[in-house]
Amino acid sequence: MITKRIIACLDVHDGRVVKGVQFVDLIDAGDPPSQAARHAREGADEIVLLDITATHEGRQTLLDTVRRTARELFVPFCVGGGIRTADDAAQVFEAGADKVSVNSAALADPTLIDAIGRSFGAQAVVVAIDARRDPVATDPVREAQVFVQGGRKLTGRRAVEWAREAEERGAGEILLTSMNADGTRAGFDCELTAAVSEAVNIPVIASGGAGTVAHFVDVFGRGKADAALAASIFHFGVSSARSLKEELAKAGVSVRLPC
Amino acid sequence: MHVTVIDYKAGNLTSVLKALRHLGAETMVTDGDLSLVESAERIVLPGVGHFAATDRLDTTGLTTAIRAAIARGVPFLGICVGMQWLYAGSSEAPAQPGLAHFAEKCARFPESTKKVPHVGWNSLDVRPNSRLLAGVEPGEYVYFTHSYKAPATTDTAAITYYIEPFASAVERGNVMGVQFHPEKSGATGLKILGNFLKWNR
Numbered sequence: 040m041i042t043k044r045i046i047a048c049l050d051v052h053d054g055r056v057v058k059g060v061q062f063v064d065l066i067d068a069g070d071p072p073s074q075a076a077r078h079a080r081e082g083a084d085e086i087v088l089l090d091i092t093a094t095h096e097g098r099q100t101l102l103d104t105v106r107r108t109a110r111e112l113f114v115p116f117c118v119g120g121g122i123r124t125a126d127d128a129a130q131v132f133e134a135g136a137d138k139v140s141v142n143s144a145a146l147a148d149p150t151l152i153d154a155i156g157r158s159f160g161a162q163a164v165v166v167a168i169d170a171r172r173d174p175v176a177t178d179p180v181r182e183a184q185v186f187v188q189g190g191r192k193l194t195g196r197r198a199v200e201w202a203r204e205a206e207e208r209g210a211g212e213i214l215l216t217s218m219n220a221d222g223t224r225a226g227f228d229c230e231l232t233a234a235v236s237e238a239v240n241i242p243v244i245a246s247g248g249a250g251t252v253a254h255f256v257d258v259f260g261r262g263k264a265d266a267a268l269a270a271s272i273f274h275f276g277v278s279s280a281r282s283l284k285e286e287l288a289k290a291g292v293s294v295r296l297p298c
Numbered sequence: 299m300h301v302t303v304i305d306y307k308a309g310n311l312t313s314v315l316k317a318l319r320h321l322g323a324e325t326m327v328t329d330g331d332l333s334l335v336e337s338a339e340r341i342v343l344p345g346v347g348h349f350a351a352t353d354r355l356d357t358t359g360l361t362t363a364i365r366a367a368i369a370r371g372v373p374f375l376g377i378c379v380g381m382q383w384l385y386a387g388s389s390e391a392p393a394q395p396g397l398a399h400f401a402e403k404c405a406r407f408p409e410s411t412k413k414v415p416h417v418g419w420n421s422l423d424v425r426p427n428s429r430l431l432a433g434v435e436p437g438e439y440v441y442f443t444h445s446y447k448a449p450a451t452t453d454t455a456a457i458t459y460y461i462e463p464f465a466s467a468v469e470r471g472n473v474m475g476v477q478f479h480p481e482k483s484g485a486t487g488l489k490i491l492g493n494f495l496k497w498n499r
Binding site for chain 1: 420
């Protein structure tokens with residue numbers, strides 16, 4: 040039986056894993072290769088590395104980080120942050136990523152999705168969507184709005200429609216972050232996740248709002264998520280992806296165990 | 299231990315090469331140098347993306363060279379689209395023939411309430427005498443990402459269930475194929491690649 044995936048996420052700044060709230064007060068949390076290897080060893084089904092440096096000088100550092108991280112990693116490995124062109128993506132794949140995640144660059148030029156998909160296959164293109172419910176809309180969830188620049192800039196797109204377009208253009212997965220839920224630890228936005236997941240035929244990875252194991256059970260059930268991002272997995276009482284998955288299995292969620 | 303890896307410009311070879319090297323193999327990549335197929339000790343045909351891309355194997359002469367290598371008994375492993383190519387063809391690109399080492403054709407998952415592509419970790423129901431999958435215990439998981447699949451037949455080495463049962467691995471003599479990505483399937487995947495590297499007639 041196909042299992043629900045728990046994806047470990049590493050935020051990387053200048054070649055180091057960092058932890059912080061809203062990219063402020065960053066604390067050094069280690070070397071990406073050893074952190075990624077540890078998550079894989081401890082049962083993560085996939086690793087996402089998000090580069091939050093986003094400067095031109097940071098590009099070579101990122102490629103070096105990807106290369107070193109990929110070297111001993113034998114689970115799917117996705118890299119996002121600062122990928123603006125198909126050439127950028129090609130370099131990241133060459134360095135050892137299996138998938139790239141694109142967000143604002145795809146909104147600025149949606150044909151970027153087609154271009155990467157054509158060269159590397161749909162399975163290699165993850166479109167990340169940062170969405171917030173539209174409080175004045177008739178249906179705040181189905182009309183949730185897409186933002187860029189960490190939620191500061193409205194794009195004029197609706198999350199459900201943008202996810203559909205991304206799929207049509209050749210995206211292989213959607214990484215959906217709810218800006219309402221992000222940082223609250225009050226649970227995923229299951230309504231939004233379900234609305235997007237039902238609108239597309241590709242997997243949806245839920246992100247934002249996890250605070251307890253029950254929140255994961257909820258997003259895999261009611262939220263119809265295919266995978267969930269565990270960004271700060273150690274903050275909610277589980278020591279590893281494996282122990283999270285053991286709890287999920289007890290709650291009846293199909294997960295990869297033993298792992 | 300030498301492995302010739304075929305590059306037909308469908309997706310990225312980095313992960314496959316990395317896993318083979320991790321297991322101690324020396325890898326040589328060819329996108330048309332037939333001598334590397336003619337002298338091959340083992341051949342791996344990776345591949346992600348569209349079945350139509352296998353057209354390049356025909357135009358470069360690789361198909362003929364691979365067919366001869368297989369006839370000589372060289373161990374061959376096709377991964378993902380590389381496995382599907384071992385069949386007569388695929389409904390993804392009906393005009394493009396496969397190698398037809400296995401007579402059946404690949405087809406898209408049927409319409410259902412479940413999503414297509416099939417993406418994620420799923421388990422294997424392994425045929426007892428499979429050499430490629432030796433040591434893989436019931437309940438071990440591997441990573442899939444695909445929309446087309448081969449039917450289960452007598453050559454099937456493992457069955458996986460998604461919408462319907464399909465061949466997640468195929469094996470007849472020196473010719474083997476896996477629909478999943480062993481290079482991305484953790485310890486289980488490395489064990490399977492290791493079995494291929496140890497395969498002797």
